[in-house]
Amino acid sequence: MHKKSIKVVLHGGLGNQLFQYLIAKILIVKYPKYKIIMIDDLLSKYNVARDFELSIILNKNESQSYPADWLIRLRLPKVMARLSRASEYIMRIPFYGYIIDGYYQSVHNYRNFSDESIASAIESIRVAVNKRNILLKPLNSKVRHLRLTDFFKSTGEARSYIKQCLVEIDSDIDFITDQEDLLLEELKNFNSRFKVNLLPTAHMKAWDLVALMSSYREIVTNGSTLPMWVAILAKTELTTSNKNHSDLWSKLVNL
Numbered sequence: 001m002h003k004k005s006i007k008v009v010l011h012g013g014l015g016n017q018l019f020q021y022l023i024a025k026i027l028i029v030k031y032p033k034y035k036i037i038m039i040d041d042l043l044s045k046y047n048v049a050r051d052f053e054l055s056i057i058l059n060k061n062e063s064q065s066y067p068a069d070w071l072i073r074l075r076l077p078k079v080m081a082r083l084s085r086a087s088e089y090i091m092r093i094p095f096y097g098y099i100i101d102g103y104y105q106s107v108h109n110y111r112n113f114s115d116e117s118i119a120s121a122i123e124s125i126r127v128a129v130n131k132r133n134i135l136l137k138p139l140n141s142k143v144r145h146l147r148l149t150d151f152f153k154s155t156g157e158a159r160s161y162i163k164q165c166l167v168e169i170d171s172d173i174d175f176i177t178d179q180e181d182l183l184l185e186e187l188k189n190f191n192s193r194f195k196v197n198l199l200p201t202a203h204m205k206a207w208d209l210v211a212l213m214s215s216y217r218e219i220v221t222n223g224s225t226l227p228m229w230v231a232i233l234a235k236t237e238l239t240t241s242n243k244n245h246s247d248l249w250s251k252l253v254n255l
Helices: 012-031 041-045 076-084 114-132 157-165 180-188 205-213 225-234 243-253
Strands: 005-010 037-041 090-092 096-100 138-145 175-179 196-198 214-220 237-240
Touching: 005 012, 012 037, 012 096, 012 114, 012 205, 012 225, 076 090, 076 096, 114 225, 138 157, 138 205, 157 180, 175 205, 180 196, 196 225, 205 225, 214 225, 225 237, 225 243, 237 243
Parallel strands: 005 037, 005 096, 138 175, 138 214, 175 196, 214 237
Antiparallel strands: 090 096
């Protein structure tokens, strides 16, 4: 394995992967000769296997699908985070490189990096995404993204949350959700003076969702990371129930 390298242990879907990638890109600002290596072994271990979503925006100094070696499998950053009572940990090992193994979704995770290096890293990701013509002009007003499947313990809880969201509607709005049938059931019994529309997205890949959400000036979400990243890359408004995400979006979007 390349000695001067930053190994990124990927977790979750595209939203989570982008945070792990961001940390690597920030380190590259300081160590431009290092190589970013993506470790995707864990993606197949979820109940529903995750895809390696970042491949379309990697550059020539970034490799994908590199198998985990024994040092990666020790999960040392996770161990150190527990021992130091830190939320996340970035490990540097002499003659080996950096290991990034976490989620990095709090302002606290970026306190040791300069605003200039963070801004440079975000802009490099934005440029890579724009080269693929993914981001659209924000011509639409507001979209609300409801992540339900893995955010609620039961269908009943998810249904109650949908009802709460519908009651809160105070303007025309489009909805995106991972449980379209459930939302449609509730919409049948819901009357509003505003225009409420469910966008069919079940067939879409993650980058398709990025494109769709980027066409809105405001994104509302219940804590999902993908809408947050859309708002960062497209420089649009974000309303999220996750305070860490809200604070981090405010920091990153204004750099």
